[in-house]
Structures are given as C-alpha cells and as structure tokens.
Amino acid sequence: MSQSIIGIAGNMIHDAGETLYHLPVSYIPQGYIEAVQKAGGIPLVLPIGQPEFAKTYIQQIDKLILAGGQDIHPKYYGQAESEDSRYLICRDQFELALIEEALRQGKPIFAVCRGMQLLNVYFGGSLYQDIEDLTPVNHMQNPIPREEPSHDLLMENSSFLYPIYGKKAKVNSFHHQAVKTVGQSLTVTAQCSDGIVEAIENKKQRILGVQWHPDFAYSQQEKEQAVFEYVVNQL
Numbered sequence: 001m002s003q004s005i006i007g008i009a010g011n012m013i014h015d016a017g018e019t020l021y022h023l024p025v026s027y028i029p030q031g032y033i034e035a036v037q038k039a040g041g042i043p044l045v046l047p048i049g050q051p052e053f054a055k056t057y058i059q060q061i062d063k064l065i066l067a068g069g070q071d072i073h074p075k076y077y078g079q080a081e082s083e084d085s086r087y088l089i090c091r092d093q094f095e096l097a098l099i100e101e102a103l104r105q106g107k108p109i110f111a112v113c114r115g116m117q118l119l120n121v122y123f124g125g126s127l128y129q130d131i132e133d134l135t136p137v138n139h140m141q142n143p144i145p146r147e148e149p150s151h152d153l154l155m156e157n158s159s160f161l162y163p164i165y166g167k168k169a170k171v172n173s174f175h176h177q178a179v180k181t182v183g184q185s186l187t188v189t190a191q192c193s194d195g196i197v198e199a200i201e202n203k204k205q206r207i208l209g210v211q212w213h214p215d216f217a218y219s220q221q222e223k224e225q226a227v228f229e230y231v232v233n234q235l
C-alpha cells in the first residue's frame with residue numbers, strides 16, 4: 001500500500017526570537033508532523049504563498065490539514081476587527097484558496113481549531129470573536145497541560161469520530177473564538193456541554209473540523225492519535 005501524502009498548511013512568524021536570530025520563519029508545530037508519521041502518512045508542509053499556488057500544491061498531496069493559530073480576519077465573515085486580536089491576512093487568503101482547490105480536486109480536509117473556524121467561514125458561517133463571557137466553561141485551559149483533556153465532548157453518532165470518542169468524552173481546549181452560525185453544507189457533530197461547537201463535518205466531501213487539539217495530545221492520549229490514524233488512513 002502506498003503511503004498518503006498529507007499536506008499541512010504552514011504558519012509564519014515575523015520574529016522567531018533569540019534562538020533563531022530573530023529571523024522570520026515558516027513553521028508547523030511538530031505535533032502534526034509526528035502524529036501523521038506515526039499514523040503512516042508522509043507529511044508535507046505547505047508554506048504560506050500566493051493563492052494562485054494552491055492548485056499546484058493540492059495536486060501534490062492526497063489530503064490537506066489546516067492547523068491552529070491566529071484569529072481569522074473578521075472581514076471574511078462580515079464583522080469588524082477586534083482590538084486585542086492579531087491577524088495574518090496572507091495566511092487566511094492562502095488557506096481559503098487551499099480549501100477551494102481541495103474541494104475542486106476532491107481531496108479530504110482535516111482542520112484543527114483555527115482551521116475548523118476557517119472551514120466554517122469558507123462555507124459562509126460566522127464566528128464569535130470572543131467566547132469568554134458567553135460560557136462558564138474555560139475553553140482556554142491554561143495552566144492545565146495541553147495534553148490533558150479539560151472539558152466535555154458530546155458527540156453525535158453520525159460523526160466520523162464516533163467510533164473513537166463515543167457519545168461522551170473529554171478533550172483539551174485552547175480557543176477563545178468559536179463557531180456562531182454554521183456554514184452551509186456543514187453539520188455540527190460534537191459540542192461541549194455548554195453548546196460551543198467542537199466539531200463540524202461534511203460526509204460527502206470528506207471534511208472534518210475539530211475545535212480541540214489532537215496535535216497537542218497525540219503522544220499522551222490514545223484517542224488523539226487515533227484521530228490522526230483516521231485522517232491519514234480513512235478520511
């Protein structure tokens with residue numbers, strides 16, 4: 001059996017700090033790389049580039065992963081900028097082009113945290129720009145370690161991930177934004193106990209978005225590695 005090539009859309013930082021001589025760098029958190037490798041896939045990092053590159057990039061890969069990171073610029077869902085958010089519009093534009101092209105070429109998409117929110121926005125949905133005052137549940141779980149689950153996950157039995165998590169489980173949480181209105185042709189397949197959307201899917205187009213971070217916990221929690229096994233081998 002040939003190994004799947006899993007494209008992972010990269011991030012960029014303008015100043016990588018002292019260890020890296022304050023250089024601007026392209027990067028992807030190591031968790032995605034190792035979890036994909038462990039699942040038998042070949043990760044291929046796609047650095048942020050011009051949206052016109054999307055077609056060529058998507059042709060090289062079997063599946064696409066969209067990772068976590070910055071807030072999406074609210075102009076993409078008809079809202080105004082918020083003061084304390086940081087955006088990277090070139091990343092938004094590039095990843096929206098990757099989504100469009102992946103759909104066109106029929107390649108499955110797995111999206112984490114910001115990635116899930118971007119999928120929702122791509123399909124015409126909107127976001128809450130800050131959920132802190134909306135719920136008593138802490139969705140930004142610091143200082144609880146990232147590999148530890150912190151809140152409930154209530155899952156529909158129609159979910160791709162139901163065989164892994166079942167009806168009720170626990171997952172980690174590192175987000176201050178969330179899905180507000182759900183994008184067209186997407187289905188909410190998991191929520192937290194407070195109603196915050198934790199997973200969206202489209203069965204036919206093989207699209208899966210999760211609000212939690214399997215990439216933070218894959219080496220400690222079997223279920224989180226199982227998500228990558230599912231993505232690499234079945235999605």
Ligand code: MN
Pocket residue numbers: 139151172173174175192196198211212
């Ligand atoms: Mn959460």
